[in-house]
Amino acid sequence: MTTRRKFLAGAAATAPAALAAPAVAQSTITWRMQTYAGPALAAHVVKPAIDMFNQIAGDRMQIELFFADQLVPTSELFRAMQRGTIDAVQSDDDSMQSPTEVTVFGGYFPFASRYSLDVPVLFNQYGLKEIWEEEYSKVGVKHVSAGAWDPCHFATKEPIRSLKDLEGKRVFTFPTAGRFLSQFGVVPVTLPWEDIEVAVQTGELDGIAWSGITEDYTVGWADVTNYFLTNNISGAWIGHFFANNERWMELPDDLKMLFQLAADQSHYYRQWWYWGGEARLRVHGEKMELTSIPDDEWDTVEEAARTFWDEIAAESETKRRVVEIFKQYNADMQNAGRPYRYTAS
Structure with a gap:
């Protein structure tokens, strides 16, 4: 595994996500972000949002996006983000094995939800958002945004x-x-x-x-x-965007807001992509x-x-x-x- 990590670290510079990143000014803030998703899935569930962020932020900030296990194994995402090896992560709590009291509820907690809209309502109207923020602030990580993913x-x-x-x-x-x-x-x-x-x-x-x-x-x-x-x-996976707290605090307020909007846009995309896809493929999939x-x-x-x-x-x-x-x-x-x-x- 140690050899594999060294290889991945060396290969990261030539990874597709890195090659696709635009040339940036010397003063540009740069983040590395890894998703739980492989390339085919990431093309839907995170890449459009990060591309949007990079286009709007321009020379002020750029995020390099890496796919599942590209820099570190998914189970080590939390620790890598906490240490600052990775600046931001898209994952559920369960997969990245975060050491919090709420980890067991991330991903698929049995029958907690029936529909995708249940998740944002639970977070924004029933109090889960505040609990997640409390738990992650204890371990040096910023909980940015929660959303509903697929069943x-x-x-x-x-x-x-x-x-x-x-x-x-x-x-x-x-x-x-x-x-x-x-x-x-x-x-x-x-x-x-x-x-x-x-x-x-x-x-x-x-x-x-x-x-x-x-x-x-x-x-x-x-x-x-x-x-x-x-x-x-x-009925819906509970997934999140997270950031290393120190790196988050270094950002100007407008870039924090932009990252939050990009995360929320990603969740919105997933809402209709999954909702329509689940029905269409049951009926028309062969x-x-x-x-x-x-x-x-x-x-x-x-x-x-x-x-x-x-x-x-x-x-x-x-x-x-x-x-x-x-x-x-x-x-x-x-x-x-x-x-x-x-x-x-």
Whole structure:
């Protein structure tokens, strides 16, 4: 791994993102930012926003964008940002293993959300934003922005039509999602993002529970899996933009505002890109066959999630606060009725 890091550090100067960066003046502020996403996915979920930032900021500031594992492994993103090796990061808390009380809720916390709009409402109207800011300020990192990303579905080589079909399946997924799914016989596997497609082809993995169908098609996973399970364990991933706090404080206020706007623009893009893509590819996609687990069986998974929530809440006061917000929010949405929540009659 040490040799690999040295190679990556040396290769960074010739990485596509670095080659694409414009010539800058000597006084230009330069940041290095790494995303959790590989090149094909990053072309949608972060590159347009960073390109916009660079175009507007011009000679005042430029951000060099690096893709998944290009400078450091995704699991080391937080530490690299905290040290200042990387200036900014786009990721969920769970994947980059940040040492905070809220890490378990990043990515896919089981059934915390049903729709993508749930996430920005939870952060901006129900108090999660303040909790995240508190937690990251303790560890020298600026929490810039939170947004909703895609839902979490299984993409598999063999069909999943019952909970029994999950047993023994080796699946690439997130730490917390894997912890939850293991009670149903799923075997969580952690691998570098760029190795996943080959791992499915070679049989090292039986499937993936890392995204919705839009990403399956975008990054090539739909080419190596045959089935897409319509049941999901989360309606939207919780993802963020972060920055090293010292570097953040050095920025003029208008550049801070511009970075915030670029992050929010990225979240907005994802809202409609995923929402439309998930429906369109279910209806018109030709690479994957849709399967479903019956509602009465899937209800047991949702019930298990409520038990899981209570187990997490018991771990600390901060976790209890977050779980209580999830409970209150989901109760409010259920009581609001259609179109916020409804159950089939």
